[in-house]
Amino acid sequence: MNFPSMLATSVRRPSIDLLREIQIFQDLDDAVRGRVAAVSELLTVPQDTVLCRQGEPADRLFILSKGQVALSNTTPNGSLAVVEVISPGGYFVLATVLARLPLLMTAHTATPSELVAVDSAGLHALLAEEPALATSLMRAEAMDFQALVRQVCDLKLRTTAQRLGCYLLDLSKDNAAGSASLRLPFDKRLLAARLGCRQENLSRAFAALRSFGVETHGARVILHDIPSLRAYAEPDELDRNQQPA
Amino acid sequence: MNFPSMLATSVRRPSIDLLREIQIFQDLDDAVRGRVAAVSELLTVPQDTVLCRQGEPADRLFILSKGQVALSNTTPNGSLAVVEVISPGGYFVLATVLARLPLLMTAHTATPSELVAVDSAGLHALLAEEPALATSLMRAEAMDFQALVRQVCDLKLRTTAQRLGCYLLDLSKDNAAGSASLRLPFDKRLLAARLGCRQENLSRAFAALRSFGVETHGARVILHDIPSLRAYAEPDELDRNQQPA
Numbered sequence: 279m280n281f282p283s284m285l286a287t288s289v290r291r292p293s294i295d296l297l298r299e300i301q302i303f304q305d306l307d308d309a310v311r312g313r314v315a316a317v318s319e320l321l322t323v324p325q326d327t328v329l330c331r332q333g334e335p336a337d338r339l340f341i342l343s344k345g346q347v348a349l350s351n352t353t354p355n356g357s358l359a360v361v362e363v364i365s366p367g368g369y370f371v372l373a374t375v376l377a378r379l380p381l382l383m384t385a386h387t388a389t390p391s392e393l394v395a396v397d398s399a400g401l402h403a404l405l406a407e408e409p410a411l412a413t414s415l416m417r418a419e420a421m422d423f424q425a426l427v428r429q430v431c432d433l434k435l436r437t438t439a440q441r442l443g444c445y446l447l448d449l450s451k452d453n454a455a456g457s458a459s460l461r462l463p464f465d466k467r468l469l470a471a472r473l474g475c476r477q478e479n480l481s482r483a484f485a486a487l488r489s490f491g492v493e494t495h496g497a498r499v500i501l502h503d504i505p506s507l508r509a510y511a512e513p514d515e516l517d518r519n520q521q522p523a
Numbered sequence: 524m525n526f527p528s529m530l531a532t533s534v535r536r537p538s539i540d541l542l543r544e545i546q547i548f549q550d551l552d553d554a555v556r557g558r559v560a561a562v563s564e565l566l567t568v569p570q571d572t573v574l575c576r577q578g579e580p581a582d583r584l585f586i587l588s589k590g591q592v593a594l595s596n597t598t599p600n601g602s603l604a605v606v607e608v609i610s611p612g613g614y615f616v617l618a619t620v621l622a623r624l625p626l627l628m629t630a631h632t633a634t635p636s637e638l639v640a641v642d643s644a645g646l647h648a649l650l651a652e653e654p655a656l657a658t659s660l661m662r663a664e665a666m667d668f669q670a671l672v673r674q675v676c677d678l679k680l681r682t683t684a685q686r687l688g689c690y691l692l693d694l695s696k697d698n699a700a701g702s703a704s705l706r707l708p709f710d711k712r713l714l715a716a717r718l719g720c721r722q723e724n725l726s727r728a729f730a731a732l733r734s735f736g737v738e739t740h741g742a743r744v745i746l747h748d749i750p751s752l753r754a755y756a757e758p759d760e761l762d763r764n765q766q767p768a
């Protein structure tokens with residue numbers, strides 16, 4: 279994986295309109311959004327840009343507005359685990375920013391991306407004055423937490439093929455439908471790392487899912503028999519009920 | 524696993540002395556600790572008591588003062604994953620309490636236990652008035668978050684034998700020593716579930732670690748050659764640097 283140094287091709291403030299579209303700021307009023315915008319920058323960055331690095335201070339909260347960002351953790355021997363791949367609307371390093379801890383993960387853009395970077399010191403000053411912002415961010419932190427708990431359970435309880443099945447069902451959104459056609463949002467190397475398997479095991483997992491109606495053509499995936507795939511992969515139904523209303 | 528209904532054999536307020544010993548309340552002054560105590564109960568509960576249940580509202584934050592508590596998540600087909608085992612000083616369901624979300628995990632006592640249960644509504648009222656408490660809890664939430672990130676990486680990057688090795692090294696505390704003697708804090712069934720493997724795989728993992736100087740007699744474990752075990756299991760050194768000072 280390529281980790282070039284930070285290189286923002288343009289830097290500017292995000293608009294209040296943009297912040298209004300971001301889920302974690304949706305319960306705020308425009309006055310608070312304006313104060314957040316004043317301590318934020320809108321970054322447009324090329325693919326393979328390191329946004330922040332494991333071990334360094336968490337000086338900015340990032341919210342992704344366009345593109346894809348991979349969060350990874352490297353062990354002392356150099357093994358790299360992709361903890362999560364962030365899609366537009368997602369945010370990262372919130373917990374470490376709020377707690378003023380060093381970063382546990384490195385974030386790099388998997389595609390050209392646009393991000394809102396909120397200055398950590400500015401954010402802490404705002405938190406002391408705007409209880410609604412604190413509430414929104416605590417809730418966002420808990421959602422992050424729940425996603426990690428789900429991932430821990432997924433890794434402990436399911437095979438790679440089942441994990442892949444759950445992932446595809448999650449992408450297909452409409453689980454009530456009998457079939458679905460979808461595109462993998464990121465490349466198979468990154469998908470293997472996110473699922474916690476080697477690339478050859480990912481190929482084997484796709485092969486195993488053929489019996490449950492999963493057809494692949496590169497990044498295009500067709501789910502011919504969602505009920506059969508659900509029965510095999512056993513996605514956690516409770517998750518959907520636990521999303522905030 | 525046995526899930527009898529909640530049965531507290533005695534209920535009383537925790538003392539300020541007890542709260543002073545709890546890490547997440549260590550940065551508070553006694554006045555704030557007194558206010559926390561006023562919305563808390565000290566519970567003494569037998570083994571195998573369900574303290575809170577997945578899917579239900581998070582109406583109490585728990586801090587364990589004595590004993591052991593297992594946090595688990597059940598999938599729709601009934602498979603149970605032990606997400607974490609809490610030791611004295613540890614706390615649980617903080618993120619869901621702070622965000623007022625339904626519980627993602629069930630907590631039950633793995634041994635007779637003593638706990639401080641902080642009422643969620645009382646805690647939220649205090650949070651609005653005591654910024655020091657909010658800071659402490661945000662930091663605690665971030666530490667929880669980091670523990671989960673570490674576990675995700677552990678599950679993605681290490682074999683069961685390596686995960687067991689890391690776990691034993693973590694228990695031995697003094698990693699600079701050449702050898703150590705320790706007791707497993709919970710039974711092997713629970714340990715297998717925590718590591719995300721079947722019991723027979725745990726036995727195989729202990730057998731594999733024999734070549735790296737790990738000797739077991741029931742719950743007693745002797746690490747004869749910590750450097751060799753470290754070289755094999757590759758624990759994440761960075762973790763220790765990232766603990767708050």
